Amino acid sequence: xxxxxxxxxxxxxxxxxxxxxIPNGFRNMNSKILEGQISKDKGDTTVPVHVAFxxxxxxxxxxxxxxxxxxxxRAGAETGRRITERAAQLGIKYLTLYTFSSENWLRQKSWxxxxxxxxxxxxxxxxxxxxxxxxxxxxxGQRDLLPPDIQTLIEQAEEQTQNNxxxxxxxxxSYGARQELTHAMKxxxxxxxxxxxxxxxxxPALIEQNLYTAGIPDPDLLIRTSGEQxxxxxxxxxxxxxxxxxxxxxxxxFTADEFDQALQTYQHRQRRYGLL
Numbered sequence: 001x002x003x004x005x006x007x008x009x010x011x012x013x014x015x016x017x018x019x020x021x022i023p024n025g026f027r028n029m030n031s032k033i034l035e036g037q038i039s040k041d042k043g044d045t046t047v048p049v050h051v052a053f054x055x056x057x058x059x060x061x062x063x064x065x066x067x068x069x070x071x072x073x074r075a076g077a078e079t080g081r082r083i084t085e086r087a088a089q090l091g092i093k094y095l096t097l098y099t100f101s102s103e104n105w106l107r108q109k110s111w112x113x114x115x116x117x118x119x120x121x122x123x124x125x126x127x128x129x130x131x132x133x134x135x136x137x138x139x140x141g142q143r144d145l146l147p148p149d150i151q152t153l154i155e156q157a158e159e160q161t162q163n164n165x166x167x168x169x170x171x172x173x174s175y176g177a178r179q180e181l182t183h184a185m186k187x188x189x190x191x192x193x194x195x196x197x198x199x200x201x202x203x204p205a206l207i208e209q210n211l212y213t214a215g216i217p218d219p220d221l222l223i224r225t226s227g228e229q230x231x232x233x234x235x236x237x238x239x240x241x242x243x244x245x246x247x248x249x250x251x252x253x254f255t256a257d258e259f260d261q262a263l264q265t266y267q268h269r270q271r272r273y274g275l276l
Contacts, residue, residue, distance in 0.1 A: 057226030
């Protein structure tokens with residue numbers, strides 16, 4: 001359902017346009033964006049800092065067109081490029097993409113192998129584009145389940161892009177929220193068993209420090225495409241107060257205009273965090 005094939009098209013990666021060249025005055029302007037439809041006024045918090053996506057519907061898109069499933073993943077590449085570019089234009093600083101779930105390991109080996117091949121290609125060939133566009137790459141998930149060479153490529157990409165500041169793109173790869181929470185609880189339990197931590201010291205803040213997403217702000221907005229309305233084991237802790245928008249559009253057909261519409265919906269929400 002969620003794979004890095006979304007970043008590819010016809011066996012190649014389509015580079016993003018040079019989003020780092022967009023003037024700061026546009027990315028951070030204090031006037032209206034999109035003819036007043038999306039507000040970015042000074043002090044305005046209605047443009048989210050962090051948007052998370054569940055990029056759903058690639059397979060169904062391909063099936064409806066009589067194409068192989070992988071064609072749907074490749075067609076999603078242009079969508080990923082458009083959405084990342086638009087997010088950067090609006091000053092959104094974090095974009096998390098549900099790329100490959102823990103449950104995806106249960107799929108057919110041939111499907112997994114295809115996806116691993118695409119991931120390799122991306123990490124080997126798209127680094128220059130990430131650097132040019134000021135994109136910082138982060139990967140969250142169970143890396144130890146990935147092939148060793150992919151683990152190495154991820155480490156290299158993260159290290160080389162760590163000082164980029166235009167936007168941070170986070171790939172949830174071999175990721176499952178229950179697995180993440182289990183990992184965090186085990187880490188804390190080991191410290192308690194060693195005597196370096198007391199049970200009374202366990203707080204929500206401490207748990208967050210032991211998650212894969214430590215240091216990353218929680219998503220303000222989740223957008224899921226294809227009409228499905230569930231979280232699918234995605235960022236369960238982090239989405240305690242996230243706003244949800246569900247689109248009926250399959251991911252390959254999801255446009256920048258629809259992204260803007262989702263942001264407008266978000267802007268009309270009142271986020272009270274339990275307060276009056």
